[in-house]
Amino acid sequence: MDIRVAVIGAGSWGTTVAALAARNTPTTLWARRPELAEQITTEHRNGDYLPDHDLPDALVATADLEEAVRDCDVLVMAVPSQGFRGALEDVAEHLRPWVPVVSLTKGLEIGTRMRMSEIVTEVVPGHPVGVLTGPNLAKEILAGHAAAAVMAMDDHNVAQALQGLFRGELFRVYTNEDVVGCELGGVLKNVIAIAAGMADGLGAGDNTRAAVITRGLAEISRLGIALGGEPFTFSGLAGMGDLIATCTSTQSRNRHVGERLGRGESIDEIIAAMNMVAEGVKTSRVVMELAGENGCEMPIAAEVEAVCHEGRTALEAYTGLLKRDSGHELAGVRPDL
Ligand SMILES: NC(=O)C1=CN([C@@H]2O[C@H](COP(=O)(O)OP(=O)(O)OC[C@H]3O[C@@H](n4cnc5c(N)ncnc54)[C@H](O)[C@@H]3O)[C@@H](O)[C@H]2O)C=CC1
Ligand SMILES: O=C(CO)COP(=O)(O)O
Known part of the structure; x- marks a missing residue:
């Protein structure tokens, strides 16, 4: 018997994951705008977010939430983090018991500081919950380039069952039981990516980018481990x-x-010019609250937060980082340091 998948949120990534699933199993994508749902179903195109990519003929979209959800066997949430809880509360009215819920969202909720899988457990208790995450830029996947992801769930058997729904010839799906680590990997990398972009915008070199990535990974690991993630997870796909x-x-x-911050534009003008979400902007504030609570040093993330929310310039952020003392590179990551 076919497993029916419902994907909530027809942005770039929700549409891409729905396209992957539709190649394997009946899949319905929920879009907020009826015109977009109609376009996806009839023209097999998402003109708002992925205008240059063809979608599978089998993919059906609807703007009727009940129609998308009522018969589904697996629910996939692809709504940005600040709208995630509200969207899931609307879905909950129509969701059958025990349907697994998979989050694609890479952010933390402002105020509660919760991960999306924690919100799922709060809003629809009793449903198995997991995250599908990894290095997955939507447009590359739709363009047919090979990629790999992780299906992270506490229950390995459910993860294995879900693996096959998204897998394709060019899309490899691994499993991992460390939901906390996998989810935080996806959340925290967005903040570090803003820092990497700032360096590029300032005209820094490849060595700088490599240093930001590597020191960023140390910060991700420090907070991720403090919040319960497995150390090895942070060297994996997520x-x-x-x-x-x-x-x-x-x-x-x-x-x-x-990159635009590095070139001197203000955060407000950058966000106003984008029709897509950059989760790291809002998440940076939540990350620094968690870092403070858990006694984790996160100097790169702190500078990103200051540039995004306190008016610091990218140049000031980098000047500040370079003046810091540099101790052992594994401090806060290796248990004995
Ligand atoms: N685009 C990508 O390559 C990837 C994105 N992600 C993550 O997936 C999540 C979604 O990202 P994208 O699809 O790229 O975003 P997007 O900006 O392309 O689209 C967001 C979608 O969510 C809908 N939406 C926004 N607020 C909503 C609300 N309050 N209620 C209901 N629907 C709402 C929008 O109408 C839109 O369809 C983000 O957390 C992102 O970090 C993860 C992996 C890859
Ligand atoms: O999560 C992503 C790739 O894995 C997408 O990153 P951005 O949200 O920065 O585009």
């Missing part, structure tokens, strides 16, 4: 893999924000 893709790709929205 950690280092996604960090490299996002810090180096011209397709990354977070890196793009950083």
